[in-house]
Amino acid sequence: MSNDIWVVGELRGSEPSPWTLELVSGASALAAENGGHVTVLIPEGSDAGALERHGAETVVSIAGAAEQPPVEVTVAAARELLATERPRLTLFPDSLCGRDAASQVAAALELSFVSACERITLSENSAIRSCFRGQLSATLDLPAGAAIATVCEHTFQARETREAGHAERRSVEPQSDGRVVVTDTVAPDPEALGLQEADVLASGGLGVGGPAGFELLERLARLVGGTTSASRAAVDQGWVPRSKQVGQTGVSVTPRVYFACGISGALQHMVGIRGAGKVVALNTDQAAPIMQEADLAAVGDAAEVLPLLLNELDNGGTS
Numbered sequence: 001m002s003n004d005i006w007v008v009g010e011l012r013g014s015e016p017s018p019w020t021l022e023l024v025s026g027a028s029a030l031a032a033e034n035g036g037h038v039t040v041l042i043p044e045g046s047d048a049g050a051l052e053r054h055g056a057e058t059v060v061s062i063a064g065a066a067e068q069p070p071v072e073v074t075v076a077a078a079r080e081l082l083a084t085e086r087p088r089l090t091l092f093p094d095s096l097c098g099r100d101a102a103s104q105v106a107a108a109l110e111l112s113f114v115s116a117c118e119r120i121t122l123s124e125n126s127a128i129r130s131c132f133r134g135q136l137s138a139t140l141d142l143p144a145g146a147a148i149a150t151v152c153e154h155t156f157q158a159r160e161t162r163e164a165g166h167a168e169r170r171s172v173e174p175q176s177d178g179r180v181v182v183t184d185t186v187a188p189d190p191e192a193l194g195l196q197e198a199d200v201l202a203s204g205g206l207g208v209g210g211p212a213g214f215e216l217l218e219r220l221a222r223l224v225g226g227t228t229s230a231s232r233a234a235v236d237q238g239w240v241p242r243s244k245q246v247g248q249t250g251v252s253v254t255p256r257v258y259f260a261c262g263i264s265g266a267l268q269h270m271v272g273i274r275g276a277g278k279v280v281a282l283n284t285d286q287a288a289p290i291m292q293e294a295d296l297a298a299v300g301d302a303a304e305v306l307p308l309l310l311n312e313l314d315n316g317g318t319s
């Protein structure tokens with residue numbers, strides 16, 4: 001694997017932007033610690049001398065960039081070059097254009113992507129960024145393969161560390177344009193549209209054990225006039241569509257009753273059910289976090305309890 005670091009820079013007029021120079025200095029410091037070569041990819045017409053003085057060892061200018069939209073031309077050039085060069089890390093400024101371009105390139109090349117980094121430690125394969133409006137800092141994995149990161153302004157200090165005149169200079173003309181092409185549109189799952197309106201949600205997690213467990217929850221939901229939802233772990237297993245996911249990266253729900261079956265109650269799940277009326281939890285583990293939060297907590301095996309519950313409801317609660 002290459003240890004090289006690339007910076008995809010931006011221009012301010014005909015000069016590399018100050019943010020770009022910070023990234024070049026940062027890349028140069030990271031390369032000094034961990035090895036690797038520093039390459040800067042930037043629209044043509046920029047002052048390569050300034051980039052060199054801040055640590056660039058190769059400057060690749062994007063030909064014809066002045067006549068094209070900056071994000072599209074940057075995406076096209078970066079996509080083509082990074083696909084073959086596969087540097088260890090590619091840094092973009094966390095600017096509007098930088099974020100836009102970086103995420104498109106990462107998606108196109110299926111590379112790991114971390115945004116808004118405030119610190120990068122390559123020796124530990126980690127990056128730090130703020131979350132929850134700056135109240136917390138998260139340490140994220142920066143996988144050892146090729147990765148893309150956008151970096152906040154002033155994360156690195158711009159420093160001139162060498163003389164200009166030694167860097168390799170090349171020019172590249174993208175073969176494609178970086179325009180986004182809509183290839184398909186996917187209609188939302190009609191059932192999931194009801195998630196936020198549902199009066200009762202029968203929600204399953206890893207503890208329901210698989211699609212068969214979700215079929216029981218479907219039957220339960222139909223009997224009580226609600227619908228089903230799920231934890232992210234169950235969605236990740238492919239047991240239910242992602243549109244059913246409740247939580248921080250899913251849907252926030254406000255049912256009158258939320259029945260959490262085989263869900264542990266991780267923080268990221270619980271933030272999605274803050275608006276629920278009553279929470280009923282079924283879990284084999286009495287100490288699961290959701291059991292402490294629930295209005296009614298039942299200890300039991302979903303595979304045993306759900307059929308009994310369905311039977312009871314099928315019989316109108318008379319058995």
Ligand SMILES: Cc1cc2nc3c(=O)[nH]c(=O)nc-3n(C[C@H](O)[C@H](O)[C@H](O)COP(=O)(O)OP(=O)(O)OC[C@H]3O[C@@H](n4cnc5c(N)ncnc54)[C@H](O)[C@@H]3O)c2cc1C
Pocket residue numbers: 204205206207208209230231232233234245246247248249250251261262263264265266267268269272282283284285288300301302303
């Ligand atoms: C950035 C980020 C965002 C995230 N966003 C979300 C999100 O939006 N929504 C979300 O849900 N998660 C989210 N997660 C994941 C979250 O941290 C948890 O990993 C996930 O919620 C766990 O799902 P789970 O409760 O189904 O699985 P587990 O945590 O594995 O819990 C399974 C539970 O089932 C119980 N159980 C086992 N067997 C049985 C049985 N036979 N009968 C009854 N109970 C049983 C166990 O005791 C356990 O409590 C996110 C994580 C991150 C890092």
